[in-house]
Structure formats: C-alpha cells, structure tokens
Amino acid sequence: MLIDPKTSRISVIIPTLDESARLATTLGAIVAAVQPGVEVLVVDGGSRDDTVAVAEAHGVPVLASPPGRGGQMNRGAAAARGEILLFLHGDTLLPPGFAAAVRQALAEPEVVAGAFRLAFAPPLPAVAWGANFRSRRLQLPFGDQALFLRRELFLDVGGFPEIPLLEDVALVRALRRRGRIAILPQAVVTSARRWQRRGVVANTLLNQLILFCFFLGVSPARLAGWYRRRGEKD
Secondary structure (H helix, E strand, O other): OOOOOOOOOEEEEEEEOOOHHHHHHHHHHHHHHOOOOEEEEEEEOOOOOOHHHHHHHOOOOEEEOOOOHHHHHHHHHHHOOOOEEEEOOOOEEOOOOHHHHHHHHHOOOOEEEEEEEEEEEOOOHHHHHHHHHHHHHHOOOOHHHOOEEEHHHHHHOOOOOOOOOOHHHHHHHHHHOOOEEEEEEEEEEEEOHHHHHHOHHHHHHHHHHHHHHHHHOOOHHHHHHHHHHOOOOO
16 A cells, blocks of 8 residues: 555654663654654653653653563554554654655555664764665665555554564564665764764674674574673673
C-alpha cells in the first residue's frame, strides 16, 4: 500500500532507560518542529532518574515496559496510532522537516523502510562516514539512524525480535528481503558518549566484532554478555 504524503500519521516511538539528561533535547527538537500528523510516545524500561518526568513535562505520554529495547519498541508500536512508525533513540535528534521527508520516501513503491544519514555530537567524522557508507552500500542502517516503516509491514515481519542486542540489525535484515531501504540525506544527530567513553578505535572494533559474530550465528545473549563485560552500558 502506498503512503499518502498528505495524510499519513507518523508515530515516533522512543524507548528509554535512564535518559533524562538527553531526552529533554530530543523531545524539544520534535516539539519545536510543530509538525502536523505526528504523535510521540515514550516507552520507559524502568528508569530510576527523571526520564518519565521529562517526558511528561513535554506533554508526551509514557508507557511502562520491562527493560529491553526490542520489547519496548514493540509495545510502543502496539499503542501507536500512526500508519508510519519511526523508532528514535532517546539521545538522538531528528532533523527539521523529518515528517515530510519520511512520508515522501515511503510514497515510493519500491521503498519498504528507511533511515536517516548519521551524524554525532560532538562530531566524529570518520565514524559517521563509515556508518553512512555501510548504510548506503549494504542497506544496513542501525537503530541510531531512526528507522521508519509502514505499520502494516512492521506487523507482517513480526516487529523487533526481543533479543538483548542487535534487534535493529535483525529487523533490517528481514526488511531487506522485502524491498529497498532508503537512506535519507538529512542527518539525525546522536550522542557520541559511547565513543568518548571507550575511545573511537576500541569502540569501533568492538562493534564490528559483535556484528561479525552475529552474522556468523553467535547468539545475541552471548554477544550481550561480551558487550557488557567490556564496560558498555546501553
């Protein structure tokens, strides 16, 4: 089914866990855009900081969920009213005019899903270049690029697998079998905190190792254990 660019409602679904320091900026950017036909839902996985209060202060409804990004996003999708679902990390800023760009992309019959070009704050040009090259050439955007797709297709492929790691990659692999994934020229801006904490080289190598092992069939549970033992906290 083609998306009507004038009437399609977009549901922005934000899974959170202790994101109060960054969520206000994320929500503020959406609210400031004042884009018609856009609803925003926060699905909180049990935050112990002020995440819920920040969302409520912006007039955004909050759904409670067990922790786990895939499950949180599935619960948000079940409650959303939009024909288009857009999944946004709590530390990522959408670009101005994102709604029109998303509708236009999905109006193309061969496009089944999409994501945005990636940028970081503070800037990490080499990391961003690599992520954008991978997205364009391999049709493999990650969740921090704000994945979007039609609700009916999301339901048809079974939503996000509720696994402890790489639920975004698993969904994108299923979507690639259905058609083209558009990478929009507008950039989302996501936090560079993980690269700052670990170091660009170390974090990049770890991410590539985890991804390689996932493609080889290593279980996400085992990979999540490796990830966390090396000091990463999602």
